[in-house]
Amino acid sequence: xxxxxxxxxxxGVVGAGFMGRxxxxxxxxxxxxxxxxxxxxxxxxxxxxxxxxYADATAMLAAExxxxxxxxxxxxxxxxxxxACLEAxxxxxxxxxxxxDYAEARRLVASVDRVHGRLLVGHHxxxxxxxxxxxxxILAGELGEVVAISGLWSARKEDAxxxxxxxxxxxxxxxxxxxxxxDLDLLRHLCGEVAEIQAMSSSHARGLEVEDTVSLSxxxxxxxxxxxxxxxxxxxxxxxxxATEETxxxxxxxxxxxxRIVGTRGALSVPNLAKYAYxxxxxxxWRSPLSRTYLSVAPRGSFQAxxxxxxxxxxxxxxxxxxxxxxxxxxxxxxxxxxxxxxRAAVDVERFRAEIDASEPA
Ligand SMILES: NC(=O)c1ccc[n+]([C@@H]2O[C@H](COP(=O)([O-])OP(=O)(O)OC[C@H]3O[C@@H](n4cnc5c(N)ncnc54)[C@H](O)[C@@H]3O)[C@@H](O)[C@H]2O)c1
Numbered sequence: 001x002x003x004x005x006x007x008x009x010x011x012g013v014v015g016a017g018f019m020g021r022x023x024x025x026x027x028x029x030x031x032x033x034x035x036x037x038x039x040x041x042x043x044x045x046x047x048x049x050x051x052x053x054y055a056d057a058t059a060m061l062a063a064e065x066x067x068x069x070x071x072x073x074x075x076x077x078x079x080x081x082x083x084a085c086l087e088a089x090x091x092x093x094x095x096x097x098x099x100x101d102y103a104e105a106r107r108l109v110a111s112v113d114r115v116h117g118r119l120l121v122g123h124h125x126x127x128x129x130x131x132x133x134x135x136x137x138i139l140a141g142e143l144g145e146v147v148a149i150s151g152l153w154s155a156r157k158e159d160a161x162x163x164x165x166x167x168x169x170x171x172x173x174x175x176x177x178x179x180x181x182x183d184l185d186l187l188r189h190l191c192g193e194v195a196e197i198q199a200m201s202s203s204h205a206r207g208l209e210v211e212d213t214v215s216l217s218x219x220x221x222x223x224x225x226x227x228x229x230x231x232x233x234x235x236x237x238x239x240x241x242x243a244t245e246e247t248x249x250x251x252x253x254x255x256x257x258x259x260r261i262v263g264t265r266g267a268l269s270v271p272n273l274a275k276y277a278y279x280x281x282x283x284x285x286w287r288s289p290l291s292r293t294y295l296s297v298a299p300r301g302s303f304q305a306x307x308x309x310x311x312x313x314x315x316x317x318x319x320x321x322x323x324x325x326x327x328x329x330x331x332x333x334x335x336x337x338x339x340x341x342x343x344r345a346a347v348d349v350e351r352f353r354a355e356i357d358a359s360e361p362a
Pocket of ligand 1 (some may be wrong): 014074096097123137
């Protein structure tokens, strides 16, 4: 550390399971932060040998002087833990989903507002350089006006995922809330708010209570239409996890596509950033040859980029790229999709949120 560099942030991790361990690796590799302690009632033996371990976040906050925490415990403890940290003046990186439902997420939003808390939600895909480049292309009008977007995520989860963990078999833990929540958050980030949603869901492939396959139709406020298909029962190379090298546990398919964005002047697939456009010297319509060029970006891991951004948020140098309000809105969209699937009727997303806002005080 040189004289001009700030003192490293003192960080605690709450929940050292699958996701907490990924965060721990990133923190240990980061230069702007020191990992100080872990809170987990059952920490894995190998992660915490050199660190104090507490049974929960309350005990850790009482014993340690922390600047920030990463919360990666079960969803049901997210809001309560995040609020306790914010009220202690500690910055929070909170894993998704921010809460178990939108009504509870509003408590978190209210707490952030009340204490002017610094909180970043762990929708890490937004930090991927291809996403930033795609968003810049859309905002700069490089595709013309966006008219449609299509997304697909499908991978076959192992049978033990459902057999060994009872809550994975129950409604709320299906492909919608576990996986599609990321795609919906990213589509909000790329194309703006969703005004209306229709959905079909199925548990046909696995025969469990929880859904394994869903199909969504979206109408964005800006006018574009979208379709999203997801399944955790079907083998496929298509989806964010296969198209990026973010999670080493999953196979990487180079040049892969998770989303196709269609504009009046060009099309873009993400995250491979292949851009298609007609040759303007011929004509600006389907009679013209199509060119394909790849937009260029410097490679960067989303989790590292997310953590660097979190350090800036914690130091008060940046507004969060994914705020508590964002996390709550994405969660509301998942719930609206589930309602649309259950009722087989289109759901007006703003009215859906407004009814919950009116019925339950935050
Ligand atoms: N961003 C992503 O892509 C991504 C991927 C997977 C999971 N997640 C999220 O990360 C969170 C954790 O998921 P996971 O798959 O790592 O679960 P996990 O079950 O592997 O780990 C959870 C850990 O929390 C601990 N824990 C339980 N109660 C606790 C408490 N009161 N205080 C502190 N620790 C407690 C458990 O002992 C366990 O070690 C979830 O919110 C999940 O949605 C995000």
